[in-house]
Amino acid sequence: MIKPAANKSRASGRITLAMVAAHAGVATMTASRAITQPDMVSQALRDRVDQAVVELGYVPNRAARALASSQSKVIAVLVPSLSNAVFTEVLAGIQDALDADDYQILIGNTRYSDKEEEKLIGTYLQSNPDGMLLSGLSHSPRVQQILTNSRVPVVSMMDMSTDPSQLTVGFSQVQAGYAMTRYLIDKGHKRIGFLAAQLDERTLRRAEGYRQAMQEAGLLDNKLEVMVGEPSTIALGAELLGRMLAQAPDCDAIFCCNDDLAHGAVYQCQRRGISVPAQLAICGFNDLPASAWMNPSLTTVATPRYRIGYEAAKLLRAVIKGEDPANKQIDLGFTLMARESA
Amino acid sequence: MIKPAANKSRASGRITLAMVAAHAGVATMTASRAITQPDMVSQALRDRVDQAVVELGYVPNRAARALASSQSKVIAVLVPSLSNAVFTEVLAGIQDALDADDYQILIGNTRYSDKEEEKLIGTYLQSNPDGMLLSGLSHSPRVQQILTNSRVPVVSMMDMSTDPSQLTVGFSQVQAGYAMTRYLIDKGHKRIGFLAAQLDERTLRRAEGYRQAMQEAGLLDNKLEVMVGEPSTIALGAELLGRMLAQAPDCDAIFCCNDDLAHGAVYQCQRRGISVPAQLAICGFNDLPASAWMNPSLTTVATPRYRIGYEAAKLLRAVIKGEDPANKQIDLGFTLMARESA
DNA sequence: CTGAAAGCGCTTACAG
DNA sequence: CTGAAAGCGCTTACAG
Numbered sequence: 001m002i003k004p005a006a007n008k009s010r011a012s013g014r015i016t017l018a019m020v021a022a023h024a025g026v027a028t029m030t031a032s033r034a035i036t037q038p039d040m041v042s043q044a045l046r047d048r049v050d051q052a053v054v055e056l057g058y059v060p061n062r063a064a065r066a067l068a069s070s071q072s073k074v075i076a077v078l079v080p081s082l083s084n085a086v087f088t089e090v091l092a093g094i095q096d097a098l099d100a101d102d103y104q105i106l107i108g109n110t111r112y113s114d115k116e117e118e119k120l121i122g123t124y125l126q127s128n129p130d131g132m133l134l135s136g137l138s139h140s141p142r143v144q145q146i147l148t149n150s151r152v153p154v155v156s157m158m159d160m161s162t163d164p165s166q167l168t169v170g171f172s173q174v175q176a177g178y179a180m181t182r183y184l185i186d187k188g189h190k191r192i193g194f195l196a197a198q199l200d201e202r203t204l205r206r207a208e209g210y211r212q213a214m215q216e217a218g219l220l221d222n223k224l225e226v227m228v229g230e231p232s233t234i235a236l237g238a239e240l241l242g243r244m245l246a247q248a249p250d251c252d253a254i255f256c257c258n259d260d261l262a263h264g265a266v267y268q269c270q271r272r273g274i275s276v277p278a279q280l281a282i283c284g285f286n287d288l289p290a291s292a293w294m295n296p297s298l299t300t301v302a303t304p305r306y307r308i309g310y311e312a313a314k315l316l317r318a319v320i321k322g323e324d325p326a327n328k329q330i331d332l333g334f335t336l337m338a339r340e341s342a
Numbered sequence: 343m344i345k346p347a348a349n350k351s352r353a354s355g356r357i358t359l360a361m362v363a364a365h366a367g368v369a370t371m372t373a374s375r376a377i378t379q380p381d382m383v384s385q386a387l388r389d390r391v392d393q394a395v396v397e398l399g400y401v402p403n404r405a406a407r408a409l410a411s412s413q414s415k416v417i418a419v420l421v422p423s424l425s426n427a428v429f430t431e432v433l434a435g436i437q438d439a440l441d442a443d444d445y446q447i448l449i450g451n452t453r454y455s456d457k458e459e460e461k462l463i464g465t466y467l468q469s470n471p472d473g474m475l476l477s478g479l480s481h482s483p484r485v486q487q488i489l490t491n492s493r494v495p496v497v498s499m500m501d502m503s504t505d506p507s508q509l510t511v512g513f514s515q516v517q518a519g520y521a522m523t524r525y526l527i528d529k530g531h532k533r534i535g536f537l538a539a540q541l542d543e544r545t546l547r548r549a550e551g552y553r554q555a556m557q558e559a560g561l562l563d564n565k566l567e568v569m570v571g572e573p574s575t576i577a578l579g580a581e582l583l584g585r586m587l588a589q590a591p592d593c594d595a596i597f598c599c600n601d602d603l604a605h606g607a608v609y610q611c612q613r614r615g616i617s618v619p620a621q622l623a624i625c626g627f628n629d630l631p632a633s634a635w636m637n638p639s640l641t642t643v644a645t646p647r648y649r650i651g652y653e654a655a656k657l658l659r660a661v662i663k664g665e666d667p668a669n670k671q672i673d674l675g676f677t678l679m680a681r682e683s684a
Numbered sequence: 685c686t687g688a689a690a691g692c693g694c695t696t697a698c699a700g
Numbered sequence: 701c702t703g704a705a706a707g708c709g710c711t712t713a714c715a716g
Contacts, residue, residue, distance in 0.1 A: 010695085010696060010697080010706090010708060011707090011708080011709095012412040012470070012709085014470075014709090016708095016709055017709065018709075018710090027686065027687045028688095028709090028710080028711095029687055029711080029712095030685085030686060030687070032710070033685090033686085033711095036711085040685070041685070041686085042685060045685085057491060059464075059467050059468055060710080061409070061470065062405075062468040062710095063404075063405040063406075063408035063414065063469070063708085064405075064409050064708070064709035064710035064711085065709080065711075066710090067403070067406050067409055067691095067692045067694085067708090067711090068692055068709075068710040068711040068712075069692085069710080069711055070354040070711095082424070082430040082434065083430050083431065085425065088424040089425070091424055092425070092451075095451060104448070106448070109433075109434075123444070123446065125401050126401055126402050126403065126404040127404045127405070127446070128354070128356075128403065128405065150401075233631060234632055234635045235634075238635060263632060263635070264635060267635045267636060270637045289575060289577070290576055290605060290632060293576045293577065293580060293605070293606060295609060295612045295613065352690090352691055352692060352711085352712060352713080353691090353692080354693085359695095360693075360694090368703085369702065369704075370693090370695095370703085370704095371695080371702075371703055371704080372701090372702060372703070374695065375695095375701095382701075382702095384701060384702090387702085402693090402694080403692085403693055403694065405693080405694090406692070406693035406708090407693080407694055407695075408694090409693080409694070409707095409708045409710085410693075410694040410695035410696075410708055411694080411708085412708070
């Protein structure tokens with residue numbers, strides 16, 4: 001037998017639904033239903049299809065499904081960093097929340113860059129995602145434009161929005177920054193430095209909280225602020241401690257905008273023979289695993305990043321399903337962890 | 343004007359290539375070429391199409407492209423963990439290597455589970471990936487079966503394979519384990535403990551190297567091994583240090599299978615008043631950022647994980663392009679970092 | 685419960 | 701360089 005069309009065939013060589021259907025002796029439609037809506041097919045035919053699937057080793061073609069159904073079953077997630085443990089825990093929460101549904105999760109790393117974010121969103125939109133999970137509230141005008149045009153449901157993570165229509169899961173970065181500063185003030189510190197890097201949205205909001213508290217207490221002094229745009233690392237924390245001490249030698253406490261910087265600052269103090277907290281109190285932000293274990297243990301703010309990811313994903317899923325969630329703004333709060341370092 | 347087919351339309355509502363073509367007054371084919379192979383279209387038409395794309399805000403439909411071309415432009419990456427900095431750096435290398443090409447990178451977290459790996463590979467195969475990047479050499483028989491059937495190019499990362507046909511980028515975990523143990527032996531230690539958790543493939547290979555070196559020196563003693571299946575954390579390192587000391591009180595050095603455990607062990611020693619390295623030498627594996635900064639700084643093995651990701655992605659890309667790489671096994675080596683703790 | 689037809693939005697394979 | 705036709709592998713919308 002000659003198959004006339006064989007030569008000019010564009011077939012991929014993979015097993016198709018049509019082949020499964022033929023093997024089972026049913027129509028393609030029935031094979032499709034047996035797989036995606038088994039309840040709508042009789043037991044007998046369903047069994048035959050299932051068997052054909054196994055015998056042929058059928059793997060559904062997601063692109064074809066997406067094209068035909070105009071439902072991608074894709075959720076795109078954008079985080080500013082993968083080396084920051086905060087965001088890998090956010091991702092863990094998202095994965096756990098979406099584990100049962102068979103969403104394909106597209107993880108994008110913007111590296112704290114608006115340009116990268118724009119590029120990634122453009123790319124991901126090509127996959128026609130059912131929804132997106134974004135880090136932060138502020139995006140470039142072009143991104144906002146693109147997002148609006150696309151009509152893709154978006155949930156913002158990490159901070160609380162003032163716009164009640166915006167779906168948001170997080171906690172108030174300003175309040176957390178304020179709370180940590182008040183804690184230091186209440187401990188009697190007067191010259192409280194603020195050490196920051198990266199200067200992303202969240203860091204700036206924490207700085208806002210710091211300034212509010214300092215202002216209220218009449219302690220505000222810009223000599224006490226050391227803020228640089230480089231990525232936060234332990235090494236940078238060590239370096240910036242030196243800069244702070246040079247700039248404000250009378251500084252008696254330092255609020256680091258995250259634990260990485262704080263770890264570096266503490267280690268640097270140890271090397272310089274500065275006793276923490278006796279001579280200098282140091283605290284951080286996020287409560288990374290090492291913070292509870294290092295010596296001295298680090299006073300910091302514990303943030304609910306796993307739950308942020310989890311709840312954000314659940315919220316997005318509800319919206320995708322067409323539900324109108326009662327609570328569009330989920331505030332998960334934060335916890336001040338008073339330990340040895342401050 | 344009534345559009346007769348409008349009601350029964352299954353159109354997604356998005357701008358399509360056909361609309362762009364109509365707007366530009368060319369055939370769909372020409373619009374397609376103007377976008378994907380601009381050199382094959384005259385300047386004049388190309389400009390008209392480009393303009394139509396902008397005016398209409400056209401976003402290509404990746405599913406349709408994948409289906410028609412049977413090229414997904416997808417690369418799937420499987421790592422056992424995202425909370426382990428080692429693998430996030432591998433991912434960074436992969437991203438950087440693939441940045442120019444417009445591959446969609448699918449990141450899967452197997453959580454050190456064969457079942458999860460199987461599930462993820464099954465899911466990702468539905469997207470018909472152009473290639474896959476896998477962590478480790480050993481996979482379940484079913485996974486190997488599925489992979490073979492799929493004919494998708496695979497590059498294995500993190501360790502060196504003995505099978506010369508297997509595309510591999512990494513370094514010898516056995517040799518690294520051996521080297522660290524020899525270092526401790528050469529320093530005069532006799533009772534060298536081995537502390538391990540997770541017990542994944544790589545950890546077991548490091549244990550192999552440890553045992554080889556201990557055996558050669560006539561120092562092997564299973565009382566010196568504490569190995570548990572739980573995930574590695576600083577907290578677990580702190581706990582296991584206690585267990586080791588209870589089991590082998592005369593132990594004079596401890597080789598921790600990774601830096602997280604080592605950090606926990608060092609912190610625990612500090613809390614118990616055990617001086618490191620004077621009373622007990624401690625070393626780790628991977629050289630995480632904190633290791634160089636903590637006090638005492640940690641002796642460990644620096645591993646080239648960023649480059650592993652980078653080179654593995656480059657290798658995979660070459661294979662996808664049909665090249666036959668001269669070097670199918672890339673050994674990136676490792677570096678012993680002798681510091682204060684051992 | 686089952687199926688024949690049409691269509692999703694693109695690209696391949698030709699032909700001119 | 702340009703384009704009309706067919707097809708990728710599924711699902712939707714009907715009809716029975």
